[in-house]
Amino acid sequence: MDVREETLRQATRLFAAKGFDGTSLKDIADVVGVRKPSLLYHFSSKDELRRSVIDALLERWNAVLPRLLMAAASGEDRFASLMRETVRFFTQDPDRARLLLREILDRPDDLAARLETHVQPWVTVIADYIRKGQEAGEVHADLDPEAYILQVVNLVVSGIAIGASLDRGMLPPSAVDEPADRHARELIRIARISLFTPEALARIAGGSETPKATSHDGAEASRTSP
Amino acid sequence: MDVREETLRQATRLFAAKGFDGTSLKDIADVVGVRKPSLLYHFSSKDELRRSVIDALLERWNAVLPRLLMAAASGEDRFASLMRETVRFFTQDPDRARLLLREILDRPDDLAARLETHVQPWVTVIADYIRKGQEAGEVHADLDPEAYILQVVNLVVSGIAIGASLDRGMLPPSAVDEPADRHARELIRIARISLFTPEALARIAGGSETPKATSHDGAEASRTSP
DNA sequence: ACCTCAGTCTACCGATCGGTAGGCTGGGCC
């Protein structure tokens, strides 16, 4: 058995369930099936284990991105496909969502830095989406794209994290694709509501569904009325 | 100085910032300005302190409800005013939002029970809103109103909690009323998106803004287009 | 046959955890 790999897996589970401070190295060692010092042979400290767990998660997340960014090269529905794939990724294993939600709460700055280095394409696309929207006058101008990244991550993971921890409710983790897709569409709407100026919002929600033919939109082009 | 009261206040701050497991009794005692055993004179254990902190928060929350439920006795915009006042309550002091978000993650069942007993009117209105919507065929029938309560709480607090912990972003905690009101309107939309069937949703978002003249709607009647 | 060394173990460290025992003190009551 690959102890290092198994440790990462079990630590992910336990950190997600009980939090970093609520999980002792002994807890992890017990479920891995080794003694505590063996963990510290593979990871020099508990905090390095935490960083490794987070980084491993972010790497996996990052790994699913190039494929779809290639597929959706058209550029316009990048945002939509990114959101859909992201939701799917976190719904597949809700521990991922819980883990990130805890990190956002406990160490937001550390997480932001790690996102920047490990999931850089994702961060770039989101920030670009916001910036283009600002240029088009549709997104609140005072919104800092960089700072808003964590809010978008929060938006994605919080619903999944809680829904799964209830093990009932709106997002059953059993069947992934269908609910994940629906959830992603909801999130796209929500993201807009949070981002857009009241005027732009009124055009979308109040008037006709298609808001305006700016380059920046088209997020919903693939799937408009459910 | 009222040590008990000050302890509740500081424990709320620290639990919200660092979590229950990340906060020691000594941490709390230090900022309160007493020694550790003095805390245990007022609270028989650390866990009783936690329960007291949560209960105190829920009591305060509950205290703001009767006023507005009286005011919005018409019955139709109860849901909207409830959401608005709730958002305002949590935006006033984002530690409240962070604290509840942590409780949802760590002890969902315990929190659900406490909500049921300490914020019963709120829980009732939300559950009723969902039930009426189900009777009208607008809300997904397989949604368990009881189980969904925590998701609604999560929906409200997660955005506020993270936004505030970033101390920048979409919800600056400085000026409360205006952003809180806007946020509440967004939340009402989001709640609908999560709750409603695709058909009901299409009527609202795709077609005309006023969906259908059921008794259950009117949530947005007071404030439709921003 | 011998050496090396990755990997795991037992035994232990000081610090800190939540919690307890019991003493001191000062204001209110008789």
Added chain:
DNA sequence: GGCCCAGCCTACCGATCGGTAGACTGAGGT
């Protein structure tokens, strides 16, 4: 004045924390 007791204190408890030292083992290389 004498008593009582709420409220805070110092001193201490065993358990557990993250982390270290050093012995053991077994597979691979020479």
